Amino acid sequence: MNMEEKAESLLANAMRLGVSDIHLLPYEDHYELFFRVSTGLSKVAVYSIEKGERLISYFKFLSNMNVGERRKPQSGAVRYRLNGKKIELRLSTIANFRYQESLVIRLLYANPGFEPGLHAFFPAQEAELLELLDHKSGLVLFSGPTGSGKTTTIYHLLRRKYADEPLQIITMEDPVEIEEPLFLQAEVNEAAGITYDLLIRQCLRHHPDILVIGEIRDEETAKMVVRSALTGHLVIATIHAKESFGVLERLRELAISSEQMKQTLLAVVSQRLIAKYCPLCSGKCTIHCSHYQVNEKSAAIYEILAGKELQNHLRDKEDGKRFVSLNDKLRKAYACGYITEKHYLENLV
Known part of the structure; x- marks a missing residue:
């Protein structure tokens, strides 16, 4: 599976679960992927440093960020259509003291009725x-x-x-x-x-x-x-x-x-x-x-x-x-x- 297919699979899974944010966070020798849902953050995958960096680079490319710049915080946005559903992604990157980048993707659901949280308890x-x-x-x-x-x-x-x-x-x-x-x-x-x-x-x-x-x-x-x-x-x-x-x-x-x-x-x-x-x-x-x-x-x-x-x-x-x-x-x-x-x-x- 190439990086484009991996990113598409990741987004499809996040949309299926109604995820509001995707967090890709660096650790000393690996990356961890978290989904934010109504109950909080949930860890869903662990990646090698190489795979985590490649995934971040792909999303930076997708959202017109500077792929070569890893030290400065960056932000970007991209509109995406997946399985007939429109979604807007708001992306931001911040590097740690080792200059390992973290990535957070906010998912904004464009389809009326799909957006979570339309219900009142009372x-x-x-x-x-x-x-x-x-x-x-x-x-x-x-x-x-x-x-x-x-x-x-x-x-x-x-x-x-x-x-x-x-x-x-x-x-x-x-x-x-x-x-x-x-x-x-x-x-x-x-x-x-x-x-x-x-x-x-x-x-x-x-x-x-x-x-x-x-x-x-x-x-x-x-x-x-x-x-x-x-x-x-x-x-x-x-x-x-x-x-x-x-x-x-x-x-x-x-x-x-x-x-x-x-x-x-x-x-x-x-x-x-x-x-x-x-x-x-x-x-x-x-x-x-x-x-x-x-x-x-x-x-x-x-x-x-x-x-x-x-x-x-x-x-x-x-x-x-x-x-x-x-x-x-x-x-x-x-x-x-x-x-x-x-x-x-x-x-x-």
Whole structure:
């Protein structure tokens, strides 16, 4: 089997298992191959130094990296079609102190319905999120760790909304992770001067029904997002924070006032993507467990701060109702037997 066939076989196996990342890591006298799935990293193969280096060189060639450069970190991307399925690969290399390269490949599934993580542990939460898209203007923010399924959730909700009525949906991302022909997708390119705030200004002239901002990173983007919501657009964006109340603090750090939040915020959603408990494996599934379909091995739990609860918090008012936090939802999922104790404890905030 030549290196091209080996790489294709590796990708086909990863796609079959719903892998999110492939890790090829160097050790003193060998390489080890790991697949990242909902339950974590799983070792799947051991290669000789020569074979590991050849495989890395092939993927570097495939993604237009400098094959001869091993000392400096590099990154690249390539679109791939395998067995009728489209996939985008995001690759990065870093060398250790011995100048042995490591390779990590992120798999971005382009086929709707194949992307893992489209399910919620509590379906009523998905219905609550869908209702947010009935608003004609306002701001909905999603937060959660990298890999928690924020983009997947947003696209899933938008597809459901589009199925009800055709809409002008514009997304701005860095980079575009999921290709969707129903939406107008723009990509940030800071090297070319195409920033989030510039794209937002231009996209508003297209009169979108829904505007999606990949990530609020700085004050300028935050101000443009709020301005867009104030001018009568429904805006959905992601932002880094541990939980919903942390999102509000993060907005204040980005110079967004409480009054602006009161005027624009519809909801703040914090989410986690967690592997489902498999009773047939007693919660100790291997990467080859087939008791769930590939795209049903994990599901999302949401903390939704919206409506009166959100407005009361912004106004420092108490209404006597207890807010159902992410920890409460995790506790319920564990009590119902949906997740393992390990995953319950790992995701507490």
